Amino acid sequence: VASASPEPICQPLAPWRTALAKAIHGNRKLPSARYPQLATVGLDGRPANRTVVFRGFFAHTNCLQFITDARSAKAEQMTHQPAAELCWYFAQTREQFRMAGDLCLVGAHHPNPHLQASRVQLWQQLSDAARLQFNWPSPGDIRQDNQPFPTDVPNRDEPLIPAE
């Protein structure tokens, strides 16, 4: 699904890119056509599966980009088992793409400057409402009764770094 070496990456267009581009275009009326499902494997060997938002390709590569909260379960899962399978069903054209690959988490300390630049760019392209969620309490924590969620939007320029 995404992979990265510390070197700049430049890949020839994969054969499936044309078919996928056609499907995305043919289903462009449905916002959900950009929400495929990403399966990973947990530390207990059981699968996990969730909807993600496709954020375009990493420039000059066949690597798909997604945004995740570094505190989420999938961020931990992919550092132990990077293997993933994306299931992308297009409801309007009734096509399914199944894409197997390895995930690469591009966090604040990832050494590749090209990936870092893309990370910052994706953060900047998010809406305020989406960025705000990274200020919410940690995913999976028990919610404090009646405790309102923070409403202060993080800085648009630099991706938020979770507390250690």
Next chain:
Amino acid sequence: VASASPEPICQPLAPWRTALAKAIHGNRKLPSARYPQLATVGLDGRPANRTVVFRGFFAHTNCLQFITDARSAKAEQMTHQPAAELCWYFAQTREQFRMAGDLCLVGAHHPNPHLQASRVQLWQQLSDAARLQFNWPSPGDIRQDNQPFPTDVPNRDEPLIPAE
């Protein structure tokens, strides 16, 4: 996602059933609202993910029913690792359900008569076009050039049993 002992099963309605029923009803205009994504783990420890068709609940239980070709990869995967996670995204109401559980394959030789009865009933409810696919060449095999697929629909009364 589905489990079964050899005994007749009767489960109280799970707390999530009401929310799921509401989501299915609220998205009933979209046929794809009945097509969630099912993640399993392969023999190599990598995840697999595909779209399945929800076929209702096994009577008096919280077990979801799906139909699979016994020759498919998921049928083999679930006998080695029954753990699965279903990701069910409802595009119209923008709700996501993630359901973790164990899969149980109800093949021709499954000893539970209640599950067998449901297996036969689901087969009978399939369209001819859907039943026909079980007569197609084995999933994953290399296709013979220009070889037409069989067009003879299997018997409606009894589910097709794959050749050993």
